[in-house]
Amino acid sequence: VTCVSTTAHIALGSNLGDRRAILTDALAQIARLPATAVVSVSAFIETKPVGPGPQGDYLNAAAELLTDLNAAELLAALLAIERSHGRDRAREQRWGARRLDLDLLLFGDVVIDAPGLTVPHPRMHERAFVLEPLASIAPNAVHPRLGISVAAMAGVVVHAAV
Ligand code: A4P
Ligand code: MG
Numbered sequence: 001v002t003c004v005s006t007t008a009h010i011a012l013g014s015n016l017g018d019r020r021a022i023l024t025d026a027l028a029q030i031a032r033l034p035a036t037a038v039v040s041v042s043a044f045i046e047t048k049p050v051g052p053g054p055q056g057d058y059l060n061a062a063a064e065l066l067t068d069l070n071a072a073e074l075l076a077a078l079l080a081i082e083r084s085h086g087r088d089r090a091r092e093q094r095w096g097a098r099r100l101d102l103d104l105l106l107f108g109d110v111v112i113d114a115p116g117l118t119v120p121h122p123r124m125h126e127r128a129f130v131l132e133p134l135a136s137i138a139p140n141a142v143h144p145r146l147g148i149s150v151a152a153m154a155g156v157v158v159h160a161a162v
């Protein structure tokens with residue numbers, strides 16, 4: 001049997017409800033997915049909302065997974081977890097407030113441009129609320145389109161130990 005496990009990175013965000021409980025619960029749900037392990041989770045960080053209108057501050061985090069699912073299966077599972085938290089897409093504007101937002105950032109070195117599935121996430125490299133927590137757990141992960149590390153994207157200066 002060939003081992004096809006892939007290291008994937010995801011972003012979690014919430015700015016409605018009990019944000020810490022929602023993120024914690026979502027991580028527990030992800031850990032229960034078939035053939036998927038949660039390898040590491042960043043701290044939960046408080047961030048100012050990026051996007052239209054007045055909305056509350058977000059709690060954001062990033063996690064590293066190891067999974068035998070493919071990218072489409074993993075995203076479908078993440079969207080099902082979003083829905084289980086009562087996110088009503090019809091009533092929310094793009095970039096607006098939400099109880100739970102799960103984004104698939106990186107899926108190994110896979111590049112996908114399909115309707116409903118873009119990997120790496122098309123806006124990850126311009127968002128501090130994604131890059132800061134991600135850099136804390138996966139500074140050396142490389143963006144396969146841009147060919148640069150997460151640490152470089154985050155603007156983090158990595159000092160080699162001397
Ligand atoms: N989709 C395709 N590829 C992916 C992928 N790699 N990961 C599709 C996740 N979804 C992907 O997603 C719309 C559709 O994109 C999904 O159904 C899926 O099929 P969505 O989550 O409803 O879209 P969105 O979140 O409203 O828009 P967008 O552009 O994805 O926004 P983001 O990037 O999710 O940002 N400010 C702070 N401080 N912190 C935040 O977390 N989040 C957002 C939303 C805005 N401002 C924020 C934060
Ligand atoms: Mg999203």
